[in-house]
Amino acid sequence: MKILLTSATIIDASSSHHLTTQDILIENGQILKIGNLADLPADKIMSGLYVSQGWFDSSVSFGEPGYEERETLENGLRTSALSGFTTVAVNPNTNPVADSHADIAFIKAQSKEHGVTLLPIGALTTGSQGEALAELYDMQKAGAIAFGDYKKSISNANLVKIALQYAQNFDGLVLSFPNDSKIAGKGIVNEHISSTKLGLKGIPALAEVLHVARELTILEYTGGKLHIPTISTSESIALISNAKAKGLDVSCSVAISNLFFDDEMLDGFDSHYKLMPPLRNKEQVAALRAAVLDGTIDMVTSDHNPLNIELKQVEFDHAAYGSIGLESAFGALNSLFGTEKTIEILTAGKKRFGCEVHPIEEGNQANLTLFLPEESYTFSEKDIHSTSLNSIFLGHTLKGKAQGIIAKNQLIIQ
The missing domain is CATH 2.30.40.10 (Urease, subunit C, domain 1)
Known part of the structure; x- marks a missing residue:
């Protein structure tokens, strides 16, 4: 053609x-x-x-296999293409969880003939249960480009240590979602004035910060490659900046929603605004934007997470976390940062996730x-x-x- x-x-x-x-x-x-x-x-x-180089998204979810009513791989790839993305990294939040060679091979096969390149992220632990390390090397041989349990933090610090040590044998990238579940407790929104006013249980920034500090301490001990997805606090930014200054091989991302919105959007109890990590206050949003501009935050993700209507159109307390984001990604970032910076942002994560770059x-x-x-x-x-x-x-x-x-x-x- x-x-x-x-x-x-x-x-x-x-x-x-x-x-x-x-x-x-x-x-x-x-x-x-x-x-x-x-x-x-x-x-x-x-x-x-x-025209620009093809865009890359480091965190998308499509549902298939198991949750095809949310999004099939075929329609997810079509959505990616029409939203401007030539390469996407797909999360293992499927049913069954993508934690084996066969699971990764299936996902890869579905996109073989499509214009969009699909890069599977394998689960870090079996079934994303946080108890036993999954078969990382087998998944890497099948085409997995990183390993992490989507939106689930691992409470067992020794498991993270072993993962970072083991993955070094094949240059594997370990993902660790930054949220201490014990500190977060039953919180569902950012702990701030807005949560008190609305009577909603809060998730303190401390839940994220403690987890980031722990993972960076482990990384300094083990070596290896660590990616911390979707940070949302200025304290996390500072910790990651200091770790990079020490020479640690760490990267991080932020979700577009956490750059565009703050927790004042919760006033109407609209479940569209229920996300994980939660929307933070204006000061945190400003810090995140600044960190994108100065490069401390390595990449921005749509964090595309399709959910059927039964999971979102319920009482705020019971609604599921998540928003789709591929279709709005460019328009939102371009509104915040202008075109040149937006294109830089949308292509920034390629090398970290092993994508080819074509000027x-x-x-x-x-x-x-x-x-x-x-x-x-x-x-x-x-x-x-x-x-x-x-x-x-x-x-x-x-x-x-x-x-x-x-x-x-x-x-x-x-």
Whole structure:
């Protein structure tokens, strides 16, 4: 297939064509020419789009196998593509939990022919029960790119120590969700003025901070590679910054929702705003945004977590945690940080998770995201491609929309 992008604005700081408007000719999945090519014939011609390297999301959930009513792998990959993501790391919160070679192989097989590259995260412990280490090496051989129990912290510190030591044998990346369950107790929202006012049990920042401090202390002892997903406090930022200064191999992410919203959104008891980690106060949100800008936070994730209506449209206390986020990711980040920084953010996690990087240059593989950054709009159900509709961004103003991707010699567009 021959694709011609005319008058395309290139946003790619690693490319010699960064911030220029060019024509781009793509044939059989490769960038053949960049320049003034408007008169060349092509199977598909598109004009006036913005183009960047393909975006990456380090934390998405699709449900299949076991929770297909929330999201199938097929529709999840389609949603990823239409949201601008060429590569996604999928969490093991399935039924059964993805904790074996066969589970990882099944997930990989489902995406083999799709334009979006799916990278499975294997469970760190058997059944994500936090009791025994899963078969990490077997999963790595099947294609797992990291190991972690989604939204579940491990209370047994020795298990984390063993995981970090063992994974070094094959350069494995260990994920540890930062929440001390004993400190969090029965809390469901951020412990702050808003939780007291609303009469909801609070989760103190201490629950996250203690866990981050413990994992970093273990990492300093064992060595290895650690990723701490979806932090939400300034204290965690400081701890991770100090650990990096010591030379520890640690990275972290933040969920887009925790950058965009604060706990004042809880006033209406709308379960769309019930997340884990919980929405924090304005000061914490400001600290998170600053840490994204200065690079202390390595990557940002949509933390896409589809949930069927029965799990969300119930009393706030009983509602499940989570929001979809792929479709709103670009518009939310672009509203906060502007286009150049947003593209940097959306491609920042690739190397950490072992993804190939393809600058927009002649001769390179075409792994591209197509988008328009200027349009402001109110995010609504018509913008959702997911099977589930549990989006925290419904009714909020965003700026910019993904149009699709070109990847693995496929064009998938809105």
